[in-house]
Amino acid sequence: MDSDQLRSLLGQVRAGEMDVDAALERLKHLPFEDLGYAKLDHHRALRHGLTEVIFGKGKTPEQVVGIAARLLEKSQNLLVTRANEAIGAELKAKFPEAEYFPLSGAVRIRRNRTMYGKGTVAVVCAGTSDIPVAEEAQVTAEAMGNQVQVIYDIGVAGIHRLMAHSEQLMRARVIVVCAGMEGALPSAVGGLVSVPVIAVPTSVGYGASFHGLAALLGMLNSCASNVSVVNIDNGFGGGYVASLINRLE
Amino acid sequence: MDSDQLRSLLGQVRAGEMDVDAALERLKHLPFEDLGYAKLDHHRALRHGLTEVIFGKGKTPEQVVGIAARLLEKSQNLLVTRANEAIGAELKAKFPEAEYFPLSGAVRIRRNRTMYGKGTVAVVCAGTSDIPVAEEAQVTAEAMGNQVQVIYDIGVAGIHRLMAHSEQLMRARVIVVCAGMEGALPSAVGGLVSVPVIAVPTSVGYGASFHGLAALLGMLNSCASNVSVVNIDNGFGGGYVASLINRLE
Amino acid sequence: MDSDQLRSLLGQVRAGEMDVDAALERLKHLPFEDLGYAKLDHHRALRHGLTEVIFGKGKTPEQVVGIAARLLEKSQNLLVTRANEAIGAELKAKFPEAEYFPLSGAVRIRRNRTMYGKGTVAVVCAGTSDIPVAEEAQVTAEAMGNQVQVIYDIGVAGIHRLMAHSEQLMRARVIVVCAGMEGALPSAVGGLVSVPVIAVPTSVGYGASFHGLAALLGMLNSCASNVSVVNIDNGFGGGYVASLINRLE
Amino acid sequence: MDSDQLRSLLGQVRAGEMDVDAALERLKHLPFEDLGYAKLDHHRALRHGLTEVIFGKGKTPEQVVGIAARLLEKSQNLLVTRANEAIGAELKAKFPEAEYFPLSGAVRIRRNRTMYGKGTVAVVCAGTSDIPVAEEAQVTAEAMGNQVQVIYDIGVAGIHRLMAHSEQLMRARVIVVCAGMEGALPSAVGGLVSVPVIAVPTSVGYGASFHGLAALLGMLNSCASNVSVVNIDNGFGGGYVASLINRLE
Amino acid sequence: MDSDQLRSLLGQVRAGEMDVDAALERLKHLPFEDLGYAKLDHHRALRHGLTEVIFGKGKTPEQVVGIAARLLEKSQNLLVTRANEAIGAELKAKFPEAEYFPLSGAVRIRRNRTMYGKGTVAVVCAGTSDIPVAEEAQVTAEAMGNQVQVIYDIGVAGIHRLMAHSEQLMRARVIVVCAGMEGALPSAVGGLVSVPVIAVPTSVGYGASFHGLAALLGMLNSCASNVSVVNIDNGFGGGYVASLINRLE
């Protein structure tokens, strides 16, 4: 039952064609989203970033292109994450404006380049091996209308490199920090700034890194109070949360 | 070496009393915080919330009162977390305006009640056993100058209770969600709103909750993209991150 | 907005006092449980077993008695789990018909002794140390109106004891099996019968039992296909799920 | 020794051809299943679902076809789980009525389509990636003679989608819920209904999902009391337990 | 139904007082242990060591004394493990020949001092903190009729101490090795001898010993092929398995 049906029902009541009890009964049992929650949902989609997202992993190029075509009817921007080369090629063939980022496997279509972010999102990573995750965060934040400042390869074992970027970091409105191994960079960055830091542990490492567990635990126990954490290798999540924060007016 | 010393050194150079090489040498080796980073740090403290924080656990009432007195010389507001009853009593005896929150063990002194938050911080919890953690988040956010909307006892196993609060949730600028056991509430809340959600897993539960691990893992794997996570039982961290977000202009 | 308010609104529409658009608007934004979901909830409570449940752990005797009194206004039966002796004593003082089960810490008030179960619920445990958990399952199932057959102390290391009870087990409509240590009993019981088996791992054991983890993992990997599992030491959950199954007509 | 042999022995005793002590000795040492337990076992097979099951993983197509042919001599229905395409093709070549379900790798032969279930089994899953596991549950429940209602893609981060299906869920007699990532859906479904919910954690996710551990722990800690759990990705187990419950008269 | 009853039934058949079908029916349904399995069980008890065992933890002194009295009617020897001082005192008051071993909390009554073991059982431990576990193994093996050679405090970090005992070790027929921390001693001992080594990990240690997990894993991965392992702190199990091996003729 959509709004038209509800209007029609109320019209019947007003016209005396349906009595109050019958209307009451029908209202009580109608699926509640028909009462406007679909609208709410639509509203939510609008505010959530003007960008639809497809998780590409495990889908065929044809499937991704099909879903993408349908979503692009309603949304100007589209982000595909964890896409392999074949998906990237197919999307670029079909949508010439598609950008493929091979390190992270992200594909982005930006027809609307409005800046929704109020400030700069800094995306930082500790080592070159963390770049794929950081790139996913960067691509996500850009797709959602943010100015992104990328700072790569500043680990805690080379503090002077971190310090050299402290001015840049202090200018950001929100910071995404990606790090594997011991995952200490978010604490160090968090101590330098007074804005929210979104920590993204990466699975970079071996042995007792346990596929990112060491970095994850390190970040959850950060001695910097402005750090919150998303899942291992979840660059998309880091970029997404940062975008929501940066849009706040 | 503070600014005065640096000024004096430059004065000597200008006066021709010290040559450039000698000055260069001294500058290269002076501890770098003497060059104004202490100021930076001071600035950071100012912007970080006008509220100094003491972790009360493991300290004697005398120690806490001593630290509190010293901090209150520079800061108008003070928050003590994880304080036992004895610490609470001692602080109230010494600082009559101190408020003691026995559930969470927080003690708060608010001499400056300026609102720094731009909107409302919602603090939500799943069950009555999660209230101590939620209270710590609430007390923290209030101490940092935020309007806080508290919504307790809305678990995912009673969705209608959650839905009944959807309007309130949608009005918040940032939401802290505390939940133990399966930790599913942040996902449900995250799906209803388009603002950042800070998830705080609690150690509420038994058996396979493994002291909050189940809730923590659940939240890290949230299917809602606007969720980031802090440590188990870290209500302070949830309230702190939310406050930083809410202060963004 | 409850049914009366909704009726009144529809009456206003019918009487021409409110036009369709205004009514439409109000209907779209009213909290959805006002449309009868509270009733639904009430209905749910009715069907869920005529027994309200209080988790006693961490509550004072006064709190439990207070909640119990309120719940008993609406429900004839009441179950308190994980109650200590003080709570048990207070409840018996206030409600003379209360039964206190010291092994499991359950307290039960049964004013309605209707049998809702269609068959017998068997509650089985492996060793004497598992009895507190089994007792919680038994007390729960009885409180929800089931005939319960208790079979204690039949571990897999003494198969003849298990076999001696095979007839009893085969007569049950659903079986709750509580076991600690290696948690093998549900598989053995599951292989003997063709009805659902609810496995409750217990924290009985030491060393590599890891507080029930060994039993939990064993049960989840049962080679008997009719076994499903609840949380460690969750005798209440075992008895509750068994009761729901046994009520099915 | 089967019944005939036992009858013969007793006949010899009665005829005076064997004395009591010799008979006693033989009876004490005969394998106990010869006393009718094989019958019991047969009986068990009959009641367990009229459907024999082969775990296909790790077997060659020839092996599976061989076992299938032998089982189909005694059973009208057959289910093969975790079969790869080659097994599927071979089975369809040999048994034309075989259905192959490529997502889950299930193969089903249904020569007996009697409905043994008394009501509907609902099979629900959270995301599209969980469909293979849900399909295994569905195919199993159907093979065991149940009406199955499939509801896919209703996660807790989109509660309105869940609510839109609440009527369907409330009509089911037992519900299987498959979910990966944070595994929160069983709690949400469990709170809506008053029938047993069998939760199947899936290995869908990455990073801190730890191959389904996060979902498993979440489900074991469900705040909904009507939830019990089977192994990760065990769609067969979910469908099987649900079938046993649905057959109860 | 015991042997007498079975004899009586067969007698009735032989006497023509019961026909074959009726006898057949009764035989099929009688609990199978009545057919001599109780005897089997009794036999098992006899061969298992002439020593009954009570797990004392969690029992009151009165309960233990009661069980002990009953068991001593049938068994000459008795072992109580994990008994506290109160249990020890009560047992010594009631049974003057009882020996209490305060380190391990074992209590032993040996009325039959026959040696069943064919050789010597060596009980070895790595550090002084492991002695309680080793004592439990020693007391158990002695109670089961073995000559026990005790060698304490020979850790792998002092190989010369181990080597000094190599002759003693090589004379043993089976060796129990108790070790905490890194649990390396069983490998070192196992490499010196060619008899079975039963490894008992202890919970001695702190930090990353994780309550004996480190020692347990070490022993399971022993590079000596003659090592098998029992549960953490299970000195009783070590002594018991060693006794069974030493009794083999």
Next chain:
Amino acid sequence: MDSDQLRSLLGQVRAGEMDVDAALERLKHLPFEDLGYAKLDHHRALRHGLTEVIFGKGKTPEQVVGIAARLLEKSQNLLVTRANEAIGAELKAKFPEAEYFPLSGAVRIRRNRTMYGKGTVAVVCAGTSDIPVAEEAQVTAEAMGNQVQVIYDIGVAGIHRLMAHSEQLMRARVIVVCAGMEGALPSAVGGLVSVPVIAVPTSVGYGASFHGLAALLGMLNSCASNVSVVNIDNGFGGGYVASLINRLE
């Protein structure tokens, strides 16, 4: 320095060609195995089973053949474990009497078929998927000169199958039990017999079996006291320990 050298040194002392201090000095620093420990080692090899063992995994066929040729100069029997098909083929080409067991990847050369075991070693497994591990145990025990009784496919979910083999089990002098999934079979077997049971957890299973961890923990927590455990999938270890036990006179 071997015995001859030591004899020569002592001869020099006796002959007055070396004084006491010089001899003392040399003796203190000579590698201690020169004093006969190499002999000990040789002795150890002899008693350890007349069978040399090569771990085939990760070695090339050429390497294995090379090592095998060298070992067969000193030992009549040889066992290669975890050999792939190529290694198996190469060994059979080179040593025609070599037997290759493809399920377990074991290769065995038995030139000496003396029976060293005093009784029968029973090798039992729970399901058909556990057969490779059980086969490794069987091949090992046979190679070390034991009569082996193989009993496959008797899981705890079909107790009657287990009971049907109870006589065979009771006749064994030592039993190796291989089981994956919940790993409950050793407890059930252990309860039936009074001889040592060596439990071998296998990695058979999926999901919460965690590659054999569930079975391992189950076996370590066995309620049967005669069970000790070796590493996951370590059929060789199970067969080896059983052989040592069975050789005890």
Next chain:
Amino acid sequence: MDSDQLRSLLGQVRAGEMDVDAALERLKHLPFEDLGYAKLDHHRALRHGLTEVIFGKGKTPEQVVGIAARLLEKSQNLLVTRANEAIGAELKAKFPEAEYFPLSGAVRIRRNRTMYGKGTVAVVCAGTSDIPVAEEAQVTAEAMGNQVQVIYDIGVAGIHRLMAHSEQLMRARVIVVCAGMEGALPSAVGGLVSVPVIAVPTSVGYGASFHGLAALLGMLNSCASNVSVVNIDNGFGGGYVASLINRLE
């Protein structure tokens, strides 16, 4: 057999009182430490730091005093770790020069204050809660004859505090870094210096610190290559390893 006995034996050989074969036989079978390894061991003790160590935990004051008295006959310096107040008091009563360090529970007797260390050992800790562990490292290193530079409370979230101490850190010959929570400080310190860093994880933290596991994993995955790690809370181990390094000439 000590050197005197060996000398006597060789004297007998030289004097013709014992023939070569008899001497050979005795030499082969004597416990090998009699050949000077006891000396070796003594030597080892000498070089290991002139300081005997007693692990005080779990010992009575009387036991500790007794052991201490015996050790002080041979060693000038003594260290007792993990001593409670009672042990501390008793030791000070008996040995007036004993120093008791209540934070770490260390007791130290230094009669020999020779400096064996070639440079300075720096002991650093991240937060005030880590001080007990750092103190244990400091007391240990001092007891072993090292100049110790203590730097407390320099966490990675306040990098300027760390940088302010960089000169001190760069002057140390070896550094012990104690840190709990995320355990990031060793990486930051390791990046500043080119000497060995011994990382000591502490159990400081809560929730997902898992009693020091997070810090431990972080340190094992340090991106600074000069970091090695000891057990959680093992300040003694950190100080001991640092002392051995600092003594190297």
Next chain:
Amino acid sequence: MDSDQLRSLLGQVRAGEMDVDAALERLKHLPFEDLGYAKLDHHRALRHGLTEVIFGKGKTPEQVVGIAARLLEKSQNLLVTRANEAIGAELKAKFPEAEYFPLSGAVRIRRNRTMYGKGTVAVVCAGTSDIPVAEEAQVTAEAMGNQVQVIYDIGVAGIHRLMAHSEQLMRARVIVVCAGMEGALPSAVGGLVSVPVIAVPTSVGYGASFHGLAALLGMLNSCASNVSVVNIDNGFGGGYVASLINRLE
């Protein structure tokens, strides 16, 4: 701003072209590494071993060659770890003096063969499967200018083999011990010597070795106090820390 710029600024002050306040302002805000910390970093590189290191894993041969060429402009020695055969071949083609070590995947270029180590570094491993990790340690230590003594295949289950090498071990200035499975060798070696032992756990093993976790935990709990630990399979780290220790004067 580099030194030249700073000199120029000071020159302007001296020349009266810039007043003190303006200079002060500029100095306060310049990135602190411009003040000489880059030099510090350079200094650090020099002292850190004259050897630059590339982690080869995940890089293409072209990338590695490119980085290598650039680094060799400034450094005489270069180490590439975890290089596959293709990288090895490419490096040897480009730099003829490159040595490729296929077991460990290390590639080394040594143009400067100065010995910086003061003594010998011993590199020990337990089994042949540990050799790749030990080789990485050896190659690293040699590349950093150390005399390396390699001792392979001395496990704790063959103590006489270890003892046979005790002289060699006692002559080393620092020892790297690589071991998988139970990881007991560092304790045994640590007990023999009085120098620092760097333990490297390897992932050698199966089942409950959990990819090196068992060895790692064993080493962290070593009863030898001179042992510190690096990450699983981190032969490079072991060799690197040992080199730093061996360089200390």
